[in-house]
Amino acid sequence: MAPSPAPKRRLIGYARVSTDDQMTDAQLIELEAAGCGLIHQEQGSGGSRARPVLAQLLKEIRAGDVLVVVRLDRLARSVSHLLEVIEGLEKKGAHFKSLQDPIDTSTPQGMFSLQVLGAVAQLERSLISERTKAGLRAAKARGKVLGSPGVREHRPETVRRLTLAREKRYLDPLIASADRWMPTVKRMRPGQPWSDVVQVLNGWGQDWTAERLRRAVRKLVSQRMADPALLQKSPPRPSADRLMTLIAGIAMADPGLSLRDIAVQLERMRERNPRGGTKWNASSVKQQLDQARRAGLILPTSPEDAA
Numbered sequence: 603m604a605p606s607p608a609p610k611r612r613l614i615g616y617a618r619v620s621t622d623d624q625m626t627d628a629q630l631i632e633l634e635a636a637g638c639g640l641i642h643q644e645q646g647s648g649g650s651r652a653r654p655v656l657a658q659l660l661k662e663i664r665a666g667d668v669l670v671v672v673r674l675d676r677l678a679r680s681v682s683h684l685l686e687v688i689e690g691l692e693k694k695g696a697h698f699k700s701l702q703d704p705i706d707t708s709t710p711q712g713m714f715s716l717q718v719l720g721a722v723a724q725l726e727r728s729l730i731s732e733r734t735k736a737g738l739r740a741a742k743a744r745g746k747v748l749g750s751p752g753v754r755e756h757r758p759e760t761v762r763r764l765t766l767a768r769e770k771r772y773l774d775p776l777i778a779s780a781d782r783w784m785p786t787v788k789r790m791r792p793g794q795p796w797s798d799v800v801q802v803l804n805g806w807g808q809d810w811t812a813e814r815l816r817r818a819v820r821k822l823v824s825q826r827m828a829d830p831a832l833l834q835k836s837p838p839r840p841s842a843d844r845l846m847t848l849i850a851g852i853a854m855a856d857p858g859l860s861l862r863d864i865a866v867q868l869e870r871m872r873e874r875n876p877r878g879g880t881k882w883n884a885s886s887v888k889q890q891l892d893q894a895r896r897a898g899l900i901l902p903t904s905p906e907d908a909a
Contacts, residue, residue, distance in 0.1 A: 665695030
């Protein structure tokens with residue numbers, strides 16, 4: 603038999619304008635002409651980190667898909683941001699293409715251009731660093747006292763302003779990314795320990811530690827954007843129940859998962875089954891979920907596992 607043809611890759615467009623007065627019409631025309639069947643639109647400043655539409659797009663894009671923009675400046679704030687986005691796409695097996703720039707990561711020529719951009723970005727960072735150091739040395743040689751007088755003198759208004767700026771730099775990207783991790787936290791906490799929540803999130807390709815996740819939730823709680831109950835201590839459970847509560851947490855985090863989907867995720871997380879093996883099947887998952895229900899955990903109705 604002849605091998606089945608590879609699935610046709612999806613071209614997904616992304617159009618962005620900086621202000622409400624601007625229109626995405628010209629970008630839409632070019633993206634549609636390039637074959638994009640799905641186009642996401644966003645309004646946001648080029649220097650802003652908060653781009654919820656782009657964040658959701660990058661979350662949902664699949665292996666083989668191609669993210670298409672008209673120009674590089676429609677996607678990224680800087681070369682380093684562009685390389686960060688493309689690295690995330692590569693981890694998912696997706697590609698990136700700019701219609702008006704020689705960047706297409708599905709081709710050798712496009713990858714070469716990307717490598718050149720990376721080298722330029724590194725050179726730019728080095729030059730800025732050297733110029734900054736040279737300027738500081740020259741100022742010090744002239745007898746100038748470096749730094750802000752307000753900081754040196756610990757003026758309350760200066761300290762307060764710096765604290766607010768530092769908080770904003772932490773909070774803005776936290777809010778922008780919350781749709782990726784907060785729903786899982788809400789479903790699992792405080793019933794499951796932070797370590798289990800982290801394991802579920804990292805099993806989906808995220809990168810958390812228990813302390814960083816707890817700090818992030820604590821910050822949202824302080825901003826009245828999350829329920830303080832999430833920070834309550836999880837109830838003690840016998841060590842034998844850990845696997846049961848972990849699987850229950852996965853099911854609650856995404857009620858649409860089938861038994862087989864949960865089995866695949868457990869294997870990806872390198873969790874051993876009750877017999878100590880590394881392979882999971884749907885029946886083993888079902889046994890753990892049935893046990894969780896008998897223990898009183900409120901779980902979504904298990905979907906039938908596909909044959």
